[in-house]
Amino acid sequence: MKHKRSIIGFILILMLFTLMLYYSLDHNNYDPGAWYIIDHFEQFSRTKVVISGEVKNVDKTNNTLLVQVYPSPEALILVSTTENVSTIHQGDIVEVYGLFTSRNNMTAEKLLITEKWKNDLIYLRSLPAIPFALYLFFRTYRFNPKICRFERRKNHA
Amino acid sequence: MPDWFTHSLIGWITGKTIKQDVALVVIGSLIPDLVKIDLLFTWLQGESSQFFAPLHTPIGALLVAGIIAVSFQDIRKAFIPLIIGVSTHFILDFFLVHVPGGGMKLLFPFSWEGWQISLIRSDDYMVTVVAVLAAVIVYAIYRAAARRKKHHASP
Numbered sequence: 001m002k003h004k005r006s007i008i009g010f011i012l013i014l015m016l017f018t019l020m021l022y023y024s025l026d027h028n029n030y031d032p033g034a035w036y037i038i039d040h041f042e043q044f045s046r047t048k049v050v051i052s053g054e055v056k057n058v059d060k061t062n063n064t065l066l067v068q069v070y071p072s073p074e075a076l077i078l079v080s081t082t083e084n085v086s087t088i089h090q091g092d093i094v095e096v097y098g099l100f101t102s103r104n105n106m107t108a109e110k111l112l113i114t115e116k117w118k119n120d121l122i123y124l125r126s127l128p129a130i131p132f133a134l135y136l137f138f139r140t141y142r143f144n145p146k147i148c149r150f151e152r153r154k155n156h157a
Numbered sequence: 158m159p160d161w162f163t164h165s166l167i168g169w170i171t172g173k174t175i176k177q178d179v180a181l182v183v184i185g186s187l188i189p190d191l192v193k194i195d196l197l198f199t200w201l202q203g204e205s206s207q208f209f210a211p212l213h214t215p216i217g218a219l220l221v222a223g224i225i226a227v228s229f230q231d232i233r234k235a236f237i238p239l240i241i242g243v244s245t246h247f248i249l250d251f252f253l254v255h256v257p258g259g260g261m262k263l264l265f266p267f268s269w270e271g272w273q274i275s276l277i278r279s280d281d282y283m284v285t286v287v288a289v290l291a292a293v294i295v296y297a298i299y300r301a302a303a304r305r306k307k308h309h310a311s312p
Binding site for chain 1: 165183184220223259262266
């Protein structure tokens, strides 16, 4: 069939788009985002949830963290914890598992802290992968605009 | 997530050792992290993380691999190394530490449950160091084998 390839591609794109749409429309029922939890915190007063964000302030006296929740820059949550916060610094990335006690307050059962420099290093370490993958790919394949497809280079046939 | 470089090196080692198309295994090993497109939207002040999240699920990554494979001469020959690469990505991410409830949704869309073994921290750069060393060893072994083959072939 002449357009078999285009039809397969179109069906796959449609399936992927449907999957993404289903996730974005239904995730609040199963895996609610931080923004939804903050807006409907009463619903989650007995359910433990996970939020992640950046530490904006550390109060070592009261053992609390002020966390700016991802991906909502204006959402700030005060997290109370029994864990030692003396090693946590402003800018560190935190994953919090716990209960909401009010709209902007949370009691953490578990914290996972990633130091800022270590978090930045993940992105820096990722950079060499782009030229590495592109080099390997274009060493082996080239794009043929006539047939709109990638084909193996002759020395890699 | 371990960094992309670790993923691509593990993909390269896997492709080399199982004699698959290394270039496509490496590309496949990076497919699930296409989810990071949402960083661009976050930077542009948009909220898109929940839309792109399925790209970091096995079914979403397989669909992306299928879409990429369609642009190759032989779809099946391209699809197999791509899904091998995708598999290496999920195997590696499966060992990451998250707080409870923060794991990968391996069975999405049939289940929203997160799965994780919690052995490696995502910020642990020693994983990258080990991957680099392993890749160097594999490269040295294959280079030595190729030299030996060339030596035996010449009269």
